[in-house]
Amino acid sequence: AQTVTQSQPEMSVQEAETVTLSCTYDTSESDYYLFWYKQPPSRQMILVIRQEAYKQQNATENRFSVNFQKAAKSFSLKISDSQLGDAAMYFCAYRSYNTDKLIFGTGTRLQVFP
Amino acid sequence: NAGVTQTPKFQVLKTGQSMTLQCAQDMNHEYMSWYRQDPGMGLRLIHYSVGAGITDQGEVPNGYNVSRSTTEDFPLRLLSAAPSQTSVYFCASRKSGTQNTGELFFGEGSRLTVL
Numbered sequence: 001a002q003t004v005t006q007s008q009p010e011m012s013v014q015e016a017e018t019v020t021l022s023c024t025y026d027t028s029e030s031d032y033y034l035f036w037y038k039q040p041p042s043r044q045m046i047l048v049i050r051q052e053a054y055k056q057q058n059a060t061e062n063r064f065s066v067n068f069q070k071a072a073k074s075f076s077l078k079i080s081d082s083q084l085g086d087a088a089m090y091f092c093a094y095r096s097y098n099t100d101k102l103i104f105g106t107g108t109r110l111q112v113f114p
Numbered sequence: 115n116a117g118v119t120q121t122p123k124f125q126v127l128k129t130g131q132s133m134t135l136q137c138a139q140d141m142n143h144e145y146m147s148w149y150r151q152d153p154g155m156g157l158r159l160i161h162y163s164v165g166a167g168i169t170d171q172g173e174v175p176n177g178y179n180v181s182r183s184t185t186e187d188f189p190l191r192l193l194s195a196a197p198s199q200t201s202v203y204f205c206a207s208r209k210s211g212t213q214n215t216g217e218l219f220f221g222e223g224s225r226l227t228v229l
Contacts, residue, residue, distance in 0.1 A: 035217065043202065043222060043223045044222050045220035047217050052216075100145060101159055102147075102159070104158075
Protein backbone atom coordinates (compact mmCIF):
# COMPACT_ATOMS: atom_id res chain seq x y z
CA ALA A 1 0.00 0.00 0.00
CA GLN A 2 1.14 3.50 -0.73
CA THR A 3 2.05 5.79 2.13
CA VAL A 4 3.00 9.44 2.45
CA THR A 5 5.19 10.67 5.30
CA GLN A 6 5.70 14.22 6.47
CA SER A 7 8.27 14.08 9.23
CA GLN A 8 8.05 17.72 10.30
CA PRO A 9 4.89 18.39 12.34
CA GLU A 10 5.80 22.07 12.64
CA MET A 11 8.14 24.49 10.91
CA SER A 12 8.74 28.19 11.25
CA VAL A 13 10.30 30.83 9.03
CA GLN A 14 10.85 34.56 9.10
CA GLU A 15 9.14 36.75 6.59
CA ALA A 16 11.13 37.05 3.33
CA GLU A 17 13.20 33.96 4.14
CA THR A 18 13.10 30.55 2.46
CA VAL A 19 11.75 27.36 4.01
CA THR A 20 11.63 23.75 2.79
CA LEU A 21 8.97 21.25 3.82
CA SER A 22 9.80 17.57 3.49
CA CYS A 23 7.72 14.73 2.12
CA THR A 24 8.58 11.15 1.34
CA TYR A 25 6.35 8.48 -0.09
CA ASP A 26 6.36 4.78 -0.66
CA THR A 27 5.01 3.16 -3.81
CA SER A 28 5.79 0.42 -6.28
CA GLU A 29 4.04 2.31 -9.07
CA SER A 30 5.96 4.16 -11.76
CA ASP A 31 3.23 6.55 -12.89
CA TYR A 32 1.65 8.87 -10.36
CA TYR A 33 0.89 12.43 -9.32
CA LEU A 34 2.24 14.29 -6.33
CA PHE A 35 0.66 17.37 -4.81
CA TRP A 36 1.14 19.95 -2.13
CA TYR A 37 -2.05 21.40 -0.64
CA LYS A 38 -2.28 24.38 1.69
CA GLN A 39 -4.89 24.62 4.41
CA PRO A 40 -5.11 28.08 6.03
CA PRO A 41 -7.15 28.71 9.19
CA SER A 42 -10.23 29.11 7.00
CA ARG A 43 -10.02 25.32 6.52
CA GLN A 44 -10.22 25.53 2.73
CA MET A 45 -7.86 23.11 0.97
CA ILE A 46 -5.95 24.93 -1.76
CA LEU A 47 -3.72 23.29 -4.34
CA VAL A 48 -0.24 24.80 -4.23
CA ILE A 49 1.63 22.73 -6.79
CA ARG A 50 1.46 19.42 -8.63
CA GLN A 51 4.06 17.15 -10.20
CA GLU A 52 3.65 14.23 -12.58
CA ALA A 53 6.16 11.49 -11.96
CA TYR A 54 7.16 11.09 -15.61
CA LYS A 55 8.31 14.72 -15.76
CA GLN A 56 11.93 15.12 -14.71
CA GLN A 57 11.66 18.89 -14.46
CA ASN A 58 10.67 20.17 -11.04
CA ALA A 59 7.37 22.04 -10.94
CA THR A 60 7.36 25.75 -10.07
CA GLU A 61 4.51 28.11 -9.23
CA ASN A 62 5.71 31.63 -8.49
CA ARG A 63 7.40 31.48 -5.05
CA PHE A 64 6.68 27.76 -4.65
CA SER A 65 8.87 25.07 -6.13
CA VAL A 66 9.47 21.39 -5.53
CA ASN A 67 12.50 19.15 -5.42
CA PHE A 68 11.26 15.87 -6.87
CA GLN A 69 13.65 12.96 -6.44
CA LYS A 70 11.89 9.95 -7.94
CA ALA A 71 14.52 7.36 -7.07
CA ALA A 72 14.62 8.54 -3.47
CA LYS A 73 10.81 8.92 -3.38
CA SER A 74 11.14 12.41 -2.05
CA PHE A 75 9.00 15.45 -2.85
CA SER A 76 9.94 18.56 -0.87
CA LEU A 77 8.30 21.97 -1.16
CA LYS A 78 10.38 25.15 -1.12
CA ILE A 79 8.73 28.45 -0.31
CA SER A 80 10.84 31.46 -1.24
CA ASP A 81 10.36 35.01 0.05
CA SER A 82 7.93 33.75 2.69
CA GLN A 83 4.92 35.92 3.42
CA LEU A 84 2.64 36.11 6.44
CA GLY A 85 -0.15 34.69 4.30
CA ASP A 86 1.86 31.51 3.78
CA ALA A 87 1.15 30.49 7.38
CA ALA A 88 -0.98 27.34 7.16
CA MET A 89 -1.00 23.55 7.31
CA TYR A 90 0.67 22.01 4.29
CA PHE A 91 -0.24 18.53 3.12
CA CYS A 92 1.71 16.37 0.74
CA ALA A 93 -0.44 13.96 -1.29
CA TYR A 94 0.05 11.08 -3.70
CA ARG A 95 -2.16 9.53 -6.34
CA SER A 96 -1.37 6.66 -8.64
CA TYR A 97 -2.53 6.86 -12.26
CA ASN A 98 -4.21 3.50 -11.70
CA THR A 99 -6.43 4.41 -8.75
CA ASP A 100 -8.85 7.13 -7.80
CA LYS A 101 -7.58 7.51 -4.24
CA LEU A 102 -5.59 10.51 -3.08
CA ILE A 103 -3.38 9.62 -0.11
CA PHE A 104 -2.36 12.40 2.25
CA GLY A 105 0.47 12.85 4.68
CA THR A 106 -0.23 14.05 8.21
CA GLY A 107 0.66 17.64 7.46
CA THR A 108 3.23 20.26 8.47
CA ARG A 109 2.13 23.41 10.26
CA LEU A 110 4.09 26.40 8.97
CA GLN A 111 4.40 29.54 11.07
CA VAL A 112 5.69 32.76 9.52
CA PHE A 113 7.16 35.39 11.81
CA PRO A 114 7.44 39.07 10.89
CA ASN B 115 -19.25 28.63 -10.78
CA ALA B 116 -19.73 27.85 -7.09
CA GLY B 117 -17.34 24.87 -7.20
CA VAL B 118 -17.90 22.32 -4.43
CA THR B 119 -20.54 23.29 -1.88
CA GLN B 120 -20.97 21.53 1.44
CA THR B 121 -23.77 21.95 3.95
CA PRO B 122 -24.01 22.34 6.86
CA LYS B 123 -20.69 23.93 7.85
CA PHE B 124 -21.19 23.11 11.51
CA GLN B 125 -23.33 20.47 13.22
CA VAL B 126 -23.67 19.08 16.73
CA LEU B 127 -25.28 15.68 17.17
CA LYS B 128 -26.07 13.40 20.07
CA THR B 129 -24.86 9.82 20.03
CA GLY B 130 -27.24 7.65 18.03
CA GLN B 131 -28.72 10.46 15.94
CA SER B 132 -28.60 10.35 12.17
CA MET B 133 -27.78 13.08 9.72
CA THR B 134 -26.72 13.74 6.15
CA LEU B 135 -23.87 15.95 5.01
CA GLN B 136 -24.70 17.40 1.63
CA CYS B 137 -22.21 17.93 -1.17
CA ALA B 138 -22.89 19.44 -4.58
CA GLN B 139 -20.56 20.45 -7.40
CA ASP B 140 -21.35 22.41 -10.54
CA MET B 141 -18.21 21.57 -12.53
CA ASN B 142 -19.60 18.41 -14.16
CA HIS B 143 -16.97 16.33 -12.39
CA GLU B 144 -17.53 12.61 -12.56
CA TYR B 145 -15.36 11.78 -9.56
CA MET B 146 -16.50 12.78 -6.07
CA SER B 147 -15.24 11.77 -2.66
CA TRP B 148 -15.56 12.28 1.07
CA TYR B 149 -12.62 12.68 3.46
CA ARG B 150 -12.43 13.14 7.17
CA GLN B 151 -9.69 15.17 8.82
CA ASP B 152 -8.54 14.40 12.34
CA PRO B 153 -5.64 15.99 14.25
CA GLY B 154 -2.34 14.26 13.55
CA MET B 155 -3.86 11.94 10.96
CA GLY B 156 -4.19 14.05 7.85
CA LEU B 157 -7.13 13.40 5.55
CA ARG B 158 -8.51 9.91 5.19
CA LEU B 159 -10.79 8.73 2.41
CA ILE B 160 -14.25 7.55 3.53
CA HIS B 161 -16.11 6.82 0.27
CA TYR B 162 -15.80 7.82 -3.33
CA SER B 163 -17.73 7.69 -6.58
CA VAL B 164 -16.50 7.61 -10.18
CA GLY B 165 -19.91 8.47 -11.60
CA ALA B 166 -23.65 8.42 -11.05
CA GLY B 167 -24.78 5.08 -9.68
CA ILE B 168 -21.26 3.97 -8.74
CA THR B 169 -19.76 4.18 -5.25
CA ASP B 170 -16.89 2.47 -3.48
CA GLN B 171 -15.31 2.34 -0.07
CA GLY B 172 -12.22 4.20 0.94
CA GLU B 173 -9.91 3.77 3.91
CA VAL B 174 -12.42 4.41 6.73
CA PRO B 175 -15.95 3.59 5.48
CA ASN B 176 -17.48 2.09 8.62
CA GLY B 177 -20.44 4.04 10.01
CA TYR B 178 -21.02 5.97 6.78
CA ASN B 179 -23.25 5.46 3.74
CA VAL B 180 -23.21 7.22 0.40
CA SER B 181 -25.22 7.24 -2.79
CA ARG B 182 -24.77 8.96 -6.13
CA SER B 183 -28.04 9.41 -7.98
CA THR B 184 -26.85 12.43 -9.99
CA THR B 185 -23.51 13.73 -11.25
CA GLU B 186 -23.86 16.86 -9.12
CA ASP B 187 -24.66 15.45 -5.68
CA PHE B 188 -22.86 13.08 -3.33
CA PRO B 189 -24.41 13.03 0.17
CA LEU B 190 -22.74 11.36 3.14
CA ARG B 191 -25.04 9.73 5.69
CA LEU B 192 -24.32 8.92 9.30
CA LEU B 193 -27.00 6.43 10.36
CA SER B 194 -26.17 6.30 14.08
CA ALA B 195 -23.60 8.90 15.07
CA ALA B 196 -20.81 8.00 17.49
CA PRO B 197 -18.31 10.26 19.31
CA SER B 198 -15.54 8.71 17.17
CA GLN B 199 -17.15 10.42 14.17
CA THR B 200 -16.39 13.85 15.57
CA SER B 201 -14.25 15.31 12.81
CA VAL B 202 -14.05 17.77 9.97
CA TYR B 203 -15.47 16.36 6.75
CA PHE B 204 -14.42 17.41 3.27
CA CYS B 205 -16.11 16.69 -0.02
CA ALA B 206 -13.88 16.81 -3.08
CA SER B 207 -14.30 16.29 -6.80
CA ARG B 208 -12.16 16.18 -9.90
CA LYS B 209 -12.31 15.85 -13.65
CA SER B 210 -12.19 12.45 -15.29
CA GLY B 211 -10.94 11.05 -18.56
CA THR B 212 -8.64 13.08 -20.76
CA GLN B 213 -9.24 16.21 -18.67
CA ASN B 214 -8.05 14.49 -15.52
CA THR B 215 -5.09 16.38 -14.09
CA GLY B 216 -5.28 14.49 -10.82
CA GLU B 217 -6.13 17.62 -8.85
CA LEU B 218 -8.94 17.46 -6.31
CA PHE B 219 -11.23 20.46 -5.78
CA PHE B 220 -12.38 20.70 -2.17
CA GLY B 221 -15.42 22.08 -0.42
CA GLU B 222 -14.97 24.30 2.64
CA GLY B 223 -15.48 21.47 5.09
CA SER B 224 -18.12 20.57 7.65
CA ARG B 225 -17.25 20.40 11.33
CA LEU B 226 -19.25 17.68 13.07
CA THR B 227 -19.32 17.17 16.83
CA VAL B 228 -20.97 14.09 18.31
CA LEU B 229 -21.69 14.32 22.03
